């Protein structure tokens with residue numbers, strides 16, 4: 001079954017929990033005991049509607065206790081797809097959580113309270129969706145019941161949001177606006193009877209119809225070798241397999257390939273998944289391949305197609321989101337982990353700090369604090385095989401590790 005990963009972001013009280021609760025409720029994904037708890041609590045509180053905030057109560061409880069949370073993941077499925085929702089809090093101090101949540105998502109939901117319209121946080125949420133090249137963004141204008149389901153108000157918000165979209169440099173992005181009432185259930189799973197002026201799909205219908213093929217088939221194939229398999233048994237004496245995960249495209253038997261960094265040429269001879277042989281290794285599959293000739297391949301090498309070489313560089317610029325308590329400073333050193341490689345990286349210049357509210361950039365900055373986003377240049381002690389993040393989400397991103405504390409201190413997206 002297809003899996004669609006969604007990242008949601010909204011400001012406090014925009015109704016994120018309610019929207020997720022409504023999705024779970026209307027798709028009958030809540031367990032009986034959760035359902036009972038919700039009905040009981042709603043009755044106790046004297047509500048004439050269901051208190052969906054309980055559907056995601058684990059997260060809420062953590063938040064109330066002020067515990068630093070990562071990203072909560074919520075799972076549900078329909079007959080067509082399995083869904084994973086990465087639920088991230090929308091505050092500026094959680095920017096790093098939003099980045100982590102969105103970095104593996106294919107769809108972003110930006111929530112807007114219809115009464116308040118586009119606010120500063122809306123810009124930041126959209127910016128993060130753009131930074132991470134999320135192709136499908138759904139702008140859910142919520143609480144339509146509190147603005148009399150007004151088409152005029154909805155159009156006003158849409159026009160305001162469009163001004164932000166016009167500033168974006170990501171042209172292939174699909175942006176879909178949907179007016180909803182998460183609380184009352186309008187246009188989430190069921191079509192609203194109160195907004196006949198809206199002719200689009202409901203949120204779930206839209207999610208169901210997103211073409212995951214289109215999202216997955218991107219970029220060039222990158223096969224970082226995780227293990228070299230050389231069984232020492234007599235039967236397999238000459239066997240040399242290279243195990244790893246296929247990123248960005250497919251590998252086929254007979255493909256002309258190049259092994260990096262040596263740039264030796266070869267051809268894919270066999271593709272194994274467990275003990276069975278296949279003609280094709282699909283994107284994101286974990287396989288073992290063998291090559292036609294006896295070439296020297298080690299862990300950390302990368303197999304790519306002959307005419308699709310990545311860049312081999314020791315110097316590059318990346319957009320970094322900083323995640324550590326200790327500031328990032330120009331001149332300091334980190335361990336940069338890019339796929340299976342760990343190299344030493346020295347921070348060159350911090351070119352500019354980007355204001356995610358689209359108000360421009362700050363120059364002359366020499367340190368970054370937690371949640372800051374900036375263009376930073378790096379110098380490595382060894383070259384890595386990289387792509388620009390725009391062209392390859394996996395091979396275009398990395399993490400920075402503080403060598404003293406071993407903390408993940410930042411994430412980077414190569415420019």
Ligand SMILES: Nc1nc2c(ncn2[C@@H]2O[C@H](COP(=O)(O)OP(=O)(O)OP(=O)(O)O)[C@@H](O)[C@H]2O)c(=O)[nH]1
Pocket residue numbers: 010011012013014015016017018019053060089142143144145146180181182183184
């Ligand atoms: N009238 C109306 N109220 C809504 C709607 N959606 C959410 N609410 C209410 O808005 C309030 C906040 O909703 P939550 O779902 O808790 O908001 P949240 O964005 O998850 O907030 P945090 O958990 O604090 O981040 C609650 O009282 C909800 O009942 C809606 O469509 N209409």
